[in-house]
């Protein structure tokens with residue numbers, strides 16, 4: 001369940017939402033604590049619109065989780081009283097997703113009028129309360145040219161940790177493939193510009209799902225491999241000779257079906 005319906009979401013919003021019930025969450029929280037896990041992240045859909053959100057957080061705190069993070073579109077944080085309640089219940093880490101530099105693009109992407117203003121107000125409220133949220137940006141065909149502006153906006157909020165993920169063509173993103181999926185070649189100049197802004201402003205940047213050979217000068221920002229090869233990703237035979245073969249996740253299968261492997265260039269020693 002989500003209060004947005006993003007055009008690039010990996011979830012198909014025409015499908016009935018699958019909400020995990022409180023009892024199952026309770027069991028999982030107990031099991032992981034017994035295994036010694038001390039950090040937990042609640043992710044969605046959109047977890048902040050669950051009626052039992054306070055109970056979930058309170059339970060995690062009672063069980064002894066030291067780090068309790070919420071991954072959210074941040075819209076609910078525009079209500080300071082809501083934010084105060086979840087912080088009081090035990091949340092001490094925030095990750096907020098934002099994918100635009102202005103309301104017209106943000107609301108178009110989310111298909112929810114007012115969502116961009118709510119998210120940016122939410123980020124400002126978090127900052128006022130002393131928290132610096134980690135930020136998620138999904139790079140898509142509608143926002144890639146504005147990545148440097150998005151980074152500059154976030155810099156104005158004193159954000160210091162940004163993760164950019166290449167769109168995954170599943171769910172809504174697959175339905176809207178032609179509108180939302182850019183080629184990797186198209187996005188690389190904007191990733192480079194964004195990385196420069198991050199470096200200049202001491203913002204830690206992570207880039208997810210970009211093969212090593214596409215933008216080698218930005219490989220230092222690369223995220224850990226997801227080990228999803230043969231599940232949702234694929235590598236062509238020419239990758240066998242690449243020095244990154246073992247650590248690279250290759251391309252999304254649906255991306256490769258549409259655009260092929262011509263952008264892939266194995267990197268060899270010397």
Ligand code: SF4
Pocket residue numbers: 211212213214235238239242243244245248249250251264265266267
């Ligand atoms: S050539 Fe293949 S293994 Fe090497 S970086 Fe590119 S996609 Fe990854």
